[in-house]
Amino acid sequence: MAVMKIHPTACVDAGAEFGTNVEVGQYAQIGPEVRIGDNCSIGHGCHIEGRTHLGNNNILYPYVVLGTAPQDMKYHMEQTQLMIGDDNVFREFVTVNLGTPTGSGVTRIGNRNYFMIFSHVGHDCEIDDDVILVNAVLLGGHCKLESGAKLMGAAALNPFVTVGKLAFVGGLSRIAQDVPPFMIVEGNPAKVRRVNEVGLLRAGYSPHSIERLREAYKRIYRPRNKELNRMKEFREIEASADSSEEMLYLVRFLQRSLQGKNGRYRESLRTH
Numbered sequence: 001m002a003v004m005k006i007h008p009t010a011c012v013d014a015g016a017e018f019g020t021n022v023e024v025g026q027y028a029q030i031g032p033e034v035r036i037g038d039n040c041s042i043g044h045g046c047h048i049e050g051r052t053h054l055g056n057n058n059i060l061y062p063y064v065v066l067g068t069a070p071q072d073m074k075y076h077m078e079q080t081q082l083m084i085g086d087d088n089v090f091r092e093f094v095t096v097n098l099g100t101p102t103g104s105g106v107t108r109i110g111n112r113n114y115f116m117i118f119s120h121v122g123h124d125c126e127i128d129d130d131v132i133l134v135n136a137v138l139l140g141g142h143c144k145l146e147s148g149a150k151l152m153g154a155a156a157l158n159p160f161v162t163v164g165k166l167a168f169v170g171g172l173s174r175i176a177q178d179v180p181p182f183m184i185v186e187g188n189p190a191k192v193r194r195v196n197e198v199g200l201l202r203a204g205y206s207p208h209s210i211e212r213l214r215e216a217y218k219r220i221y222r223p224r225n226k227e228l229n230r231m232k233e234f235r236e237i238e239a240s241a242d243s244s245e246e247m248l249y250l251v252r253f254l255q256r257s258l259q260g261k262n263g264r265y266r267e268s269l270r271t272h
Helices: 197-202 207-221 230-239 245-257 265-269
Strands: 051-054 065-068 081-084 095-097 106-109 183-187 190-195
Touching: 051 065, 065 081, 081 095, 095 106, 190 197, 190 207, 197 207, 207 230, 207 245, 230 245
Parallel strands: 051 081, 065 095, 081 106
Antiparallel strands: 183 190
8 A cells, every 4th residue: 555654543444545645633533445645644533434535635634525425315325436636735624525317327527626614515516616615615516616716605506506717705705606708797796897907907807807707797787787688698799709718608608508497507407
């Protein structure tokens, strides 16, 4: 077993597999089907079970719980999975559940994500890369977070919600519909407030690209004609040669959201 250090009080099943240079802290528990990549740090009291696979360079602070059964009454111990990529940080008391057979069967987390204290990732969620969940953020089952999304403290997502890339969700927000990419959304009920200009600048977007998104925001969310058909605006933005790549991405995201129940695109993918 290529492990740098396992504390003598840790309970590690003989069937678990490890890469190189892995540390396992005191009183941690690791189940027989767990697979852990290189250079991972498993903190004090962590609990990892189920068919949970971690990539390389992941850091688990004390009392993280990964791979436990989904909180779904239809789940009956089927063989589902939790797949985690590289360079993620899980702070204290983070919980992530397995997928369900009535969903995708896999809860999937990408790379370089940061999960702060008490945040929860429900079953069948998909999280891309460079996402931040601040303390006590709650993701219902089947949610999807696109790359660069930031969710502030105690925001709570309805199942099947999608948060678009580089969106910013304000603290204590109740999110029942998809969150458009590049936008700031906050409140209860949550509303689109403005373009996430600071986040876009930090991500390397040009002032010109941000200005074009401001234009799209005004046309879609602050029209002069209050009776304006939003679908008409979508068509015009798509047809315009001046529309930027980001404007088109925003419009197509919003069009998909309309396909699902209550403004949640992933509802349209349900088979059960």
